[in-house]
Amino acid sequence: MMVAVAAGVLSADDAHRALLNSVAETARAIFGAKAASIFLYDEHTDELVFEAVAGSGADTLIGRRLPSSAGIAGWVLVTRQPLVIEDVRADPRFAQDVAEDTGYVPKGIMAVPLLHQERSLGVLEVLDRPANAKFTLAEMDLLGLFANQAAIALDLTQRSRRAREALEGADPAYAAVAQVARRLDEMGADSAAVRRLLEALADVLGPADGDAESGAERPMRRRRRS
Amino acid sequence: MSEAADDAPEELPAWSLTADQAAKLRDPAWPSRFTREWAWGGSTGKGVRVAIVDSGVDPDHPLVGTVQQAVTIGDPDTVEVLPDTEGDLCGHGTACAGIVRSIAPDCEIVSVRVLGAGYTGSGPVLMAGLEWAVDEKFDLINMSLSTTKRQFSEFLHELADDAYFNNTMIVASAHNMPVESYPWRFSSVLSVGSHDQKGPLTFFYNPDPPVEFFAPGLDLDVPWIGGSTLRCSGNSFATPHMTGICALILGKHPELTPFQLKSVLHGTATNVEEAAP
Numbered sequence: 197m198m199v200a201v202a203a204g205v206l207s208a209d210d211a212h213r214a215l216l217n218s219v220a221e222t223a224r225a226i227f228g229a230k231a232a233s234i235f236l237y238d239e240h241t242d243e244l245v246f247e248a249v250a251g252s253g254a255d256t257l258i259g260r261r262l263p264s265s266a267g268i269a270g271w272v273l274v275t276r277q278p279l280v281i282e283d284v285r286a287d288p289r290f291a292q293d294v295a296e297d298t299g300y301v302p303k304g305i306m307a308v309p310l311l312h313q314e315r316s317l318g319v320l321e322v323l324d325r326p327a328n329a330k331f332t333l334a335e336m337d338l339l340g341l342f343a344n345q346a347a348i349a350l351d352l353t354q355r356s357r358r359a360r361e362a363l364e365g366a367d368p369a370y371a372a373v374a375q376v377a378r379r380l381d382e383m384g385a386d387s388a389a390v391r392r393l394l395e396a397l398a399d400v401l402g403p404a405d406g407d408a409e410s411g412a413e414r415p416m417r418r419r420r421r422s
Numbered sequence: 423m424s425e426a427a428d429d430a431p432e433e434l435p436a437w438s439l440t441a442d443q444a445a446k447l448r449d450p451a452w453p454s455r456f457t458r459e460w461a462w463g464g465s466t467g468k469g470v471r472v473a474i475v476d477s478g479v480d481p482d483h484p485l486v487g488t489v490q491q492a493v494t495i496g497d498p499d500t501v502e503v504l505p506d507t508e509g510d511l512c513g514h515g516t517a518c519a520g521i522v523r524s525i526a527p528d529c530e531i532v533s534v535r536v537l538g539a540g541y542t543g544s545g546p547v548l549m550a551g552l553e554w555a556v557d558e559k560f561d562l563i564n565m566s567l568s569t570t571k572r573q574f575s576e577f578l579h580e581l582a583d584d585a586y587f588n589n590t591m592i593v594a595s596a597h598n599m600p601v602e603s604y605p606w607r608f609s610s611v612l613s614v615g616s617h618d619q620k621g622p623l624t625f626f627y628n629p630d631p632p633v634e635f636f637a638p639g640l641d642l643d644v645p646w647i648g649g650s651t652l653r654c655s656g657n658s659f660a661t662p663h664m665t666g667i668c669a670l671i672l673g674k675h676p677e678l679t680p681f682q683l684k685s686v687l688h689g690t691a692t693n694v695e696e697a698a699p
Contacts, residue, residue, distance in 0.1 A: 271512045274537055275567035276603055277595055282653035311601045314571045331655055333618050340599035
């Protein structure tokens with residue numbers, strides 16, 4: 197059982213990466229752009245990470261990290277609002293601080309947040325559409341649809357990565373769970389002893405407390421100042 | 423308490439209205455049909471206070487002009503407000519302020535910076551910035567941003583209603599993606615999406631809300647940091663167009679409530695005005 201789960205998680209990670217690449221590649225093709233990138237927001241380091249790149253920079257940018265407050269992608273990440281800029285080079289801060297550091301300085305950027313449920317997971321950017329192609333509102337809507345797809349892929353990737361970290365023993369507690377699961381697997385899931393053990397374990401643990409997590413996110417109350 | 427109120431036989435609850443009281447509520451200045459000339463003809467937005475809740479505003483940009491005050495949030499838990507000397511760390515707030523200024527050249531602009539370096543934990547900062555602006559009773563609050571966190575929705579809803587009933591109109595960017603976000607979905611704010619036509623005063627009433635109005639949001643040359651301009655698109659930039667138009671209207675009719683302001687906007691919207699007999 198455990199081996200099968202591990203194999204599934206490991207292969208899923210590759211599949212999700214392929215899915216992200218596919219979304220980036222399709223976005224680039226649809227918009228006739230020179231490049232498209234998907235950034236993942238790393239909450240632990242407060243950085244944006246290049247997760248998938250199609251077109252210019254595809255060989256060098258994967259895994260590169262930027263401060264989450266960097267320029268246009270950072271603004272889009274935080275404000276949850278898409279943004280289209282035709283000539284980003286006119287923004288001195290963008291060109292100097294971010295783009296040159298990545299080795300590719302685009303002219304035009306379409307950036308859209310990758311939103312999944314309540315979270316802002318990252319940013320999809322489409323760089324340098326054809327110079328003579330006029331941007332339309334329909335393209336903005338299309339970009340939003342792509343972003344939805346990319347957000348789902350990114351969410352799956354994150355889940356898969358967390359499961360993989362657990363299986364690889366990054367956390368001793370998860371490693372112990374994995375060890376128990378492996379022993380149970382060896383004993384056979386249908387054995388009466390295993391069933392009794394699992395039932396006893398369920399009794400000890402009691403019902404799942406669904407309120408525990410939501411308690412940490414109580415709604416804010418209005419603070420009226422005198 | 424006024425003499426008229428002293429003469430009243432008894433205080434009636436606020437949710438009832440007698441015929442006598444109804445007669446006193448007549449507004450002789452209210453036209454039967456709105457024209458743009460009546461709504462904002464001759465107005466420059468003078469006397470109207472506008473808060474730009476965003477990434478800050480570049481105080482030296484020639485297309486923005488004077489920024490009357492610039493604040494940022496210290497401790498969001500106590501709504502601690504500090505003077506802001508950083509200007510604009512992104513460019514977006516400067517763009518919004520510049521668009522408002524281009525339409526209402528004499529309005530007062532105050533920057534409330536809720537974004538900047540280190541975006542982590544920005545939700546409470548954003549809420550605190552908006553709360554300060556509501557408590558300060560600005561006439562208009564431009565909010566070209568939103569949050570998807572449901573934990574903030576109740577608080578934002580309460581803030582939006584408080585603003586509405588205190589004569590502050592929150593003008594908020596709608597989302598053009600299939601997600602729930604706030605505060606633009608609340609009926610007590612004025613929500614704005616983009617249209618692709620030219621003309622800063624071309625705006626459309628949407629009979630199929632939640633997006634209430636559409637304003638120019640495509641291929642706009644807007645001020646950015648460092649004295650530059652960028653060609654941008656997005657609902658973020660449609661929103662300050664409506665804020666600017668609201669500033670013009672309030673500059674001429676400062677007594678309007680947000681409900682009346684929305685009514686005037688409806689009556690003067692390009693699609694409504696052109697269709698009028």
